[in-house]
Amino acid sequence: xxxxxxxxxxxxxxxxxxxxxxxxxxxxxxxxxxxxxxxxxxxxxxxxxxxxxxxxxxxxxxxxxxxxxxxxxxxxxxxxxxxxxxxxxxxxxxxxxxxxxxxxxxxxxxxx
Amino acid sequence: xxxxxxxxxxxxxxxxxxxxxxxxxxxxxxxxxxxxxxxxxxxxxxxxxxxxxxxxxxxxxxxxxxxxxxxxxxxxxxxxxxxxxxxxxxxxxxxxxxxxxxxxxxxxxxxxxxxxxxx
Numbered sequence: 001x002x003x004x005x006x007x008x009x010x011x012x013x014x015x016x017x018x019x020x021x022x023x024x025x026x027x028x029x030x031x032x033x034x035x036x037x038x039x040x041x042x043x044x045x046x047x048x049x050x051x052x053x054x055x056x057x058x059x060x061x062x063x064x065x066x067x068x069x070x071x072x073x074x075x076x077x078x079x080x081x082x083x084x085x086x087x088x089x090x091x092x093x094x095x096x097x098x099x100x101x102x103x104x105x106x107x108x109x110x111x112x
Numbered sequence: 113x114x115x116x117x118x119x120x121x122x123x124x125x126x127x128x129x130x131x132x133x134x135x136x137x138x139x140x141x142x143x144x145x146x147x148x149x150x151x152x153x154x155x156x157x158x159x160x161x162x163x164x165x166x167x168x169x170x171x172x173x174x175x176x177x178x179x180x181x182x183x184x185x186x187x188x189x190x191x192x193x194x195x196x197x198x199x200x201x202x203x204x205x206x207x208x209x210x211x212x213x214x215x216x217x218x219x220x221x222x223x224x225x226x227x228x229x230x231x
Contacts (some may be wrong), residue, residue, distance in 0.1 A: 034219070042201050043116070043124030044155075087155070091219050093206050094144050096162040099170065100220075102155035 004103040018075045022088030033071045036087045083110045116223035117171045130191040133226045137205030144186040147202040193230045200225045
């Protein structure tokens with residue numbers, strides 16, 4: 001079970017770029033890195049996923065160094081609606097029987 | 113394609129009672145996982161069902177059980193409710209495969225959750 005470590009909380013002003021780093025020292029060869037966003041009393045929502053190097057989509061970028069022992073979620077120009085908890089998840093969701101560890105997540109507060 | 117649905121959305125029970133929560137996965141998804149989320153413990157894995165069989169189980173007492181039907185819909189049951197069972201219960205589905213079969217899809221989708229309050 002690949003465990004993850006993230007900062008408990010972060011604050012950022014509107015319009016700034018936010019980088020949230022996750023440590024996952026015991027990541028396995030077949031594991032992917034997935035980031036979720038969760039608002040209060042809602043289910044987590046998929047943001048981005050990667051295996052190595054850099055991945056970018058319409059909402060975020062994910063940077064993964066060569067050793068894959070950490071990853072950084074980058075949110076460009078955050079707005080108040082980005083205030084949420086962000087979870088880093090490591091694992092292989094293609095097969096059954098795998099358990100995933102969500103960790104504490106990072107509570108991001110965007111300040112006007 | 114409709115998302116993961118969970119019923120009911122809110123539930124209030126008293127200690128000692130039992131409760132059954134329901135989850136309908138995305139069409140075509142055969143794997144259903146259940147999670148418990150509380151302020152103190154965060155998101156914790158309960159169990160996963162695939163093809164009507166429990167494939168994995170988290171560290172929860174036997175009062176927590178589940179099942180999956182042939183149409184992949186899943187239910188979880190908590191018997192003899194305790195105050196500490198008050199939580200948001202989340203269901204997630206994904207189009208997993210058994211090992212040895214090809215699948216390039218690597219994501220799980222969460223439902224809105226059922227908020228259980230035990231008084």
